[in-house]
Amino acid sequence: EDQVTQSPEALRLQEGESSSLNCSYTVSGLRGLFWYRQDPGKGPEFLFTLYSAGEEKEKERLKATLTKKESFLHITAPKPEDSATYLCAVCNFNKFYFGSGTKLNVKP
Amino acid sequence: KAGVTQTPRYLIKTRGQQVTLSCSPISGHRSVSWYQQTPGQGLQFLFEYFSETQRNKGNFPGRFSGRQFSNSRSEMNVSTLELGDSALYLCASSLGLAGEQSSYEQYFGPGTRLTVT
Numbered sequence: 001e002d003q004v005t006q007s008p009e010a011l012r013l014q015e016g017e018s019s020s021l022n023c024s025y026t027v028s029g030l031r032g033l034f035w036y037r038q039d040p041g042k043g044p045e046f047l048f049t050l051y052s053a054g055e056e057k058e059k060e061r062l063k064a065t066l067t068k069k070e071s072f073l074h075i076t077a078p079k080p081e082d083s084a085t086y087l088c089a090v091c092n093f094n095k096f097y098f099g100s101g102t103k104l105n106v107k108p
Numbered sequence: 109k110a111g112v113t114q115t116p117r118y119l120i121k122t123r124g125q126q127v128t129l130s131c132s133p134i135s136g137h138r139s140v141s142w143y144q145q146t147p148g149q150g151l152q153f154l155f156e157y158f159s160e161t162q163r164n165k166g167n168f169p170g171r172f173s174g175r176q177f178s179n180s181r182s183e184m185n186v187s188t189l190e191l192g193d194s195a196l197y198l199c200a201s202s203l204g205l206a207g208e209q210s211s212y213e214q215y216f217g218p219g220t221r222l223t224v225t
Contacts, residue, residue, distance in 0.1 A: 032212055043112075043198050043216030044151075087151065091206040095164050096141070098151035 002027040002092050006099035013106050016077045021102045023088030024070040033071050035064050036087040038101070044087055047073075078106045110135065112201050112217035120223045126187040129220045133180050133201030139163075140182040141214070142174060145196040157182055158205055186222075194224045 004025045013019055025033065032051050036044035048057045050066040057064050061082065063074040073086055085101040113132045121127050133140050142154040153166040157176035174184040180201075186193055196219045206212045 031206055034214070036216075041218075043200075043218050046213050046215055049212050089151075091212075093164075095166065096143075096153045096206070098143075098153075100150045 002090070002095075002097050004088055004090055004097050004099035006086075006088050006102050008102060009100070010103045011105070013075075013078055013104070015079055015106055015108050018074070018076045018078070020075070021073040021086055021088075021104070022070060023073070023099055025088075025090045025097075026069075027090045027092045027097065029092050031091040031093065033066055034089045034091070034096075035062075035071070035073055036089065038085045038087055047086075075104070078104075080106050080108050082106050112199055112215055114197075114199050114217040114220050116220060117218065118221045118223075120225060121189050122225055123189055123191060125189050126185065127189060127222060129184045129186075129197055129199075129222075131182045131184070131199030131201075131217060133182070133199075134215055137201035137203055137215075138180055139202045139205055140176055140180065141200045141202075142182070142184050143198040143200065144168075145198055145219070146194075151198070154184070156205070163205060189224045191224050194222060196221050 007022045035047040038044040048064040053068045055066050061076050065072050083106045085103045087101045088099040089096050115130045139158045141156040143151050145151045156164045160176045171187045176182045198219045200214045200216045202214045
């Protein structure tokens with residue numbers, strides 16, 4: 001069964017304290033792994049797409065990496081404005097499966 | 109460039125009624141996907157339309173249906189509403205289909221908050 005599991009469910013960091021979010025997946029025929037950020041009351045905001053193991057992408061303080069079984073979203077020196085829920089999703093032959101998300105709270 | 113727009117933003121309906129939600133994709137985007145988001149189940153894929161054809165469908169009952177018009181705008185319909193249909197319904201658009209592009213980006217609208225009483 002295709003599924004996505006994210007951990008931890010919630011993460012509290014001090015401003016500047018780097019950490020990583022995990023997304024493990026089982027999917028037949030991975031066509032892409034996606035990271036989104038969602039703020040309360042808003043739709044998810046696209047961050048990254050990763051296609052193959054070993055691929056990495058960066059955007060400001062965020063860096064996403066991909067292996068054959070999981071993906072990590074590394075947050076370097078986070079700021080309070082990085083507080084949000086981060087969602088991971090995989091695509092299998094055009095169907096999307098989302099994880100339940102990691103709620104990140106960065107305190108000043 | 110305007111983003112994905114969804115109307116209405118909020119809706120309150122009674123059990124047994126039906127509802128139609130609308131989504132306008134980013135200009136030039138031909139694929140529109142619909143999702144249901146609830147606190148208990150998270151984000152769940154409903155269906156995807158491309159060039160007016162439903163290309164993929166999630167595991168939802170037949171009460172949930174949709175269509176896409178020639179201008180890529182899409183509507184989603186839910187008939188015989190149940191209390192459990194209360195959710196945030198999100199629409200997302202992209203240039204093409206996820207499995208057929210080497211560089212795929214999907215953009216979400218703000219959602220329609222549906223409350224069934």
